[in-house]
Amino acid sequence: MADERIPFATHAESTVLGADEIVLNMGPQHPSTHGVLRVKLRLDGEKVIGSECVIGYLHRGVEKIAEHRTYQQFAPYVDRMDYVAAVSNGLGYCEAVEKLLGAEAPPRARVIRVILTELQRIASHLFWLGTHALDIGALTPLFYCLREREEILKIFEKYCGARLTTHAFRIGGLQYEAYDELEKDVERFCQPFDKRVDDYESLLTENRIWVGRTKGIGILTAAEAIDYGASGPVIRASGVKWDIRKAMPYAAYDQYKFEIPTGKNGDTYDRYIVRLEEMRQSRLICLQAIENIPTGPIMGKVGKVLKPPPGEVYHAIEAPKGELGYYIVSDGTTQPYRVRIRPPSLINLEAFDKMIRGHLVADVVAIIGTLDIVLGEVDR
Amino acid sequence: MHAVIQYVISIWVPLVCMLVIVGVLPLCTGYIVLMERKVMADMQARLGPMRVGPHGLLQPIADAVKLLLKEDIIPDEADKAIFWFAPLISVTAGMLAISPLAIGPWFQIADLNVGLLFVVGISALGIFGIVLGGWSSNSHYSLLGALRSAAQLVSYETAAGMAVVGALLLAGTLSTREIVAAQGDYGTWFIFAAPVGFFIYVVASIAETNRAPFDLPEAESELVAGYMTEYSGFRWALYFLAEYTNMVVVASIATTLFLGGWLRPFAGTRAFNFLDYFPSALMILVGAYCFYRAPKQPVKVQQLFMMGLGLAFFGVALILAAPLLAPKGSLVASAMPGLHGAFWFLLKVGSYIYLFMWLRFTFPRYRFDQLMRLGWQFLIPLSIVNVMGIGLALVLHRHWGWSHWTAFPLTTILTLLAAGYLGWAGEKKDKEHVFVGEQ
Numbered sequence: 001m002a003d004e005r006i007p008f009a010t011h012a013e014s015t016v017l018g019a020d021e022i023v024l025n026m027g028p029q030h031p032s033t034h035g036v037l038r039v040k041l042r043l044d045g046e047k048v049i050g051s052e053c054v055i056g057y058l059h060r061g062v063e064k065i066a067e068h069r070t071y072q073q074f075a076p077y078v079d080r081m082d083y084v085a086a087v088s089n090g091l092g093y094c095e096a097v098e099k100l101l102g103a104e105a106p107p108r109a110r111v112i113r114v115i116l117t118e119l120q121r122i123a124s125h126l127f128w129l130g131t132h133a134l135d136i137g138a139l140t141p142l143f144y145c146l147r148e149r150e151e152i153l154k155i156f157e158k159y160c161g162a163r164l165t166t167h168a169f170r171i172g173g174l175q176y177e178a179y180d181e182l183e184k185d186v187e188r189f190c191q192p193f194d195k196r197v198d199d200y201e202s203l204l205t206e207n208r209i210w211v212g213r214t215k216g217i218g219i220l221t222a223a224e225a226i227d228y229g230a231s232g233p234v235i236r237a238s239g240v241k242w243d244i245r246k247a248m249p250y251a252a253y254d255q256y257k258f259e260i261p262t263g264k265n266g267d268t269y270d271r272y273i274v275r276l277e278e279m280r281q282s283r284l285i286c287l288q289a290i291e292n293i294p295t296g297p298i299m300g301k302v303g304k305v306l307k308p309p310p311g312e313v314y315h316a317i318e319a320p321k322g323e324l325g326y327y328i329v330s331d332g333t334t335q336p337y338r339v340r341i342r343p344p345s346l347i348n349l350e351a352f353d354k355m356i357r358g359h360l361v362a363d364v365v366a367i368i369g370t371l372d373i374v375l376g377e378v379d380r
Numbered sequence: 381m382h383a384v385i386q387y388v389i390s391i392w393v394p395l396v397c398m399l400v401i402v403g404v405l406p407l408c409t410g411y412i413v414l415m416e417r418k419v420m421a422d423m424q425a426r427l428g429p430m431r432v433g434p435h436g437l438l439q440p441i442a443d444a445v446k447l448l449l450k451e452d453i454i455p456d457e458a459d460k461a462i463f464w465f466a467p468l469i470s471v472t473a474g475m476l477a478i479s480p481l482a483i484g485p486w487f488q489i490a491d492l493n494v495g496l497l498f499v500v501g502i503s504a505l506g507i508f509g510i511v512l513g514g515w516s517s518n519s520h521y522s523l524l525g526a527l528r529s530a531a532q533l534v535s536y537e538t539a540a541g542m543a544v545v546g547a548l549l550l551a552g553t554l555s556t557r558e559i560v561a562a563q564g565d566y567g568t569w570f571i572f573a574a575p576v577g578f579f580i581y582v583v584a585s586i587a588e589t590n591r592a593p594f595d596l597p598e599a600e601s602e603l604v605a606g607y608m609t610e611y612s613g614f615r616w617a618l619y620f621l622a623e624y625t626n627m628v629v630v631a632s633i634a635t636t637l638f639l640g641g642w643l644r645p646f647a648g649t650r651a652f653n654f655l656d657y658f659p660s661a662l663m664i665l666v667g668a669y670c671f672y673r674a675p676k677q678p679v680k681v682q683q684l685f686m687m688g689l690g691l692a693f694f695g696v697a698l699i700l701a702a703p704l705l706a707p708k709g710s711l712v713a714s715a716m717p718g719l720h721g722a723f724w725f726l727l728k729v730g731s732y733i734y735l736f737m738w739l740r741f742t743f744p745r746y747r748f749d750q751l752m753r754l755g756w757q758f759l760i761p762l763s764i765v766n767v768m769g770i771g772l773a774l775v776l777h778r779h780w781g782w783s784h785w786t787a788f789p790l791t792t793i794l795t796l797l798a799a800g801y802l803g804w805a806g807e808k809k810d811k812e813h814v815f816v817g818e819q
Contacts (some may be wrong), residue, residue, distance in 0.1 A: 024520045025520075046524065136744045136745060137592060137593060137595070137746075138743065138744040139424070139592075140423055140424050140742065142424075143424035203742070207744065209745070209750075210744045212750050213744055213745070360747060360748060360749065362745075362747045363747070
């Protein structure tokens with residue numbers, strides 16, 4: 001059945017000597033499919049002539065769960081989608097519900113949200129860089145990246161007690177006041193971080209092997225990227241200047257100056273460069289934000305029991321991996337009627353088959369890595 | 381030479397060496413793995429194994445015991461006889477290849493007159509173990525790994541062979557012992573006469589031993605574990621043993637051919653004779669470091685272990701220093717070349733292996749087509765040019781009376797120019813060759 005849906009290359013063009021193709025099943029237990037992605041590859045020798053992604057091994061029915069929880073109860077669940085960037089997930093959900101309620105978080109809460117979310121973006125990109133380099137065979141960057149990520153996780157831990165699935169924000173603002181040294185901690189992390197990114201670059205950016213492995217691999221042109229609905233670094237590397245933080249500012253992003261890095265060729269190398277530059281930009285946002293954190297309340301007036309008026313809302317944020325959207329339908333009760341989540345990983349993954357055709361087996365892991373997918377988010 | 385020593389060398393040393401290679405080499409391999417993990421940890425800002433024994437010094441033994449006790453799984457669909465037999469081929473080939481290698485002027489199993497040819501030939505047989513193991517596993521990953529391995533070995537064996545030929549031209553013999561002696565006669569190691577040849581051999585030997593950045597046959601992020609995917613327990617350990625034995629073999633070949641074998645640096649120069657004290661000094665330093673670290677170990681047993689280790693190093697230092705301190709002409713003093721030769725040889729082999737590790741933790745992995753392109757379009761032509769260059773230098777030297785100091789630098793520069801041209805041409809071809817998938 002599956003084979004009929006996926007337009008594999010026809011037999012005539014796929015083989016020269018009439019040799020049979022190999023169907024190689026990668027995953028769901030494979031060291032570099034980043035979780036439980038299963039990829040069926042059709043190989044002619046080592047050349048990939050077709051692929052099919054099988055997802056759903058981590059499906060937990062998050063959207064259905066939402067229909068049976070109150071708005072507040074559902075908030076921790078979204079942290080479990082993209083568990084590498086839990087803070088961003090939480091921000092998207094809280095803001096979507098706030099929009100539905102017609103409420104707004106106070107300025108202080110919004111600035112702290114920006115700081116934590118940008119730190120989370122850096123952490124997510126660091127994790128991506130380490131694992132992506134590991135997939136391509138560079139063992140060492142992973143440990144440097146995790147060392148820096150650890151600093152960020154420590155800040156999260158000090159702020160809300162959790163490191164990974166933080167549930168840092170609440171609908172209407174924040175539950176916890178920022179701890180005393182938050183600014184200092186963030187600054188202590190951000191000041192030397194630029195140099196650290198330079199270190200990673202010195203290991204990879206001009207390395208002949210790295211360039212050879214990433215340049216021209218998995219090209220996605222701007223038009224194709226838009227057609228596939230790609231977002232985040234994937235679409236920006238193709239040269240489309242699309243960043244929701246600028247296009248539809250949320251939280252407090254309109255107050256800060258930052259650039260949207262874009263690439264030209266839309267290949268794996270460009271996505272690498274774009275993400276590195278994004279880390280630098282996030283660092284700048286953090287530094288701007290800690291300079292002036294407004295005083296005042298951290299929780300808006302939303303009440304203890306949330307009963308949004310009947311209606312629907314779509315709210316998207318720029319998560320580390322792309323456009324993370326929440327579409328919530330309310331029927332006026334304390335529980336959402338329907339929550340639909342637009343996970344960036346899933347939409348970006350759809351371009352995988354397009355990107356891999358004609359490349360070699362070794363490029364499969366490079367392309368899976370460069371899409372920066374988290375299966376918790378793909379499967380929900 | 382002392383008659384007693386003569387007797388011991390000719391009769392007993394080969395026997396003991398044989399036992400040592402079969403019995404102790406696996407242990408040494410374990411410690412090379414430990415060294416690799418420690419070096420890796422050092423480069424990655426962490427500590428590495430620290431639990432079993434002080435500083436993880438007993439980790440290799442724990443690993444070996446674990447692997448021995450593990451269940452030996454043979455997949456139902458596998459070709460059982462070949463699956464069972466394949467790792468043995470790899471290990472046997474690796475160990476057999478050590479036999480003609482001279483670890484110092486004393487320690488050698490057999491001084492074959494075709495020594496180096498034997499080593500290269502036998503170690504290449506190890507690939508059968510990999511190919512058969514990969515094929516018999518009846519798994520796609522294993523098959524792809526085995527195919528990659530075979531293709532890689534065929535391509536790089538050629539370049540490595542040509543690099544070896546270059547050094548053999550200089551030495552004029554295939555016997556490992558005489559090759560080292562020839563370097564003594566030249567007064568310089570062959571790495572300085574043929575640096576390009578050494579470079580080619582380094583790259584090709586990394587590829588031959590399937591080490592990163594050429595570890596495609598077992599690329600873990602692509603092929604899980606390549607040809608070893610279906611193996612487990614001790615059979616898996618045999619493949620591992622074969623890989624590290626091969627590392628020792630290629631490092632020994634490189635040491636013998638290019639790094640002066642067991643010769644001390646500046647062996648012929650009297651002014652550098654103080655280097656004779658270097659082995660003992662190094663051992664004393666290591667021993668002292670063990671004593672320095674001992675009080676910092678958390679458990680009493682570990683403290684004692686560290687002190688014992690320190691004492692052992694002092695003992696080795698004493699053994700190495702004894703021939704220097706003993707009166708000239710005595711039995712002990714005549715042990716000098718054997719003991720110090722072994723020390724220098726092992727030091728060079730260790731450094732070469734360290735270079736392997738260093739490269740592994742620094743570079744990403746090549747893709748298969750890139751690996752092939754590098755081999756066929758760059759290394760093989762360059763190795764041929766290198767052989768011609770060395771031949772030219774020898775002709776200039778022997779028939780035209782040029783001195784070494786003009787002939788070899790000239791041909792080296794010519795070879796480097798050729799390398800530059802090859803690199804430039806390859807780059808140009810890469811730019812024309814646009815890799816486009818079937819869209």
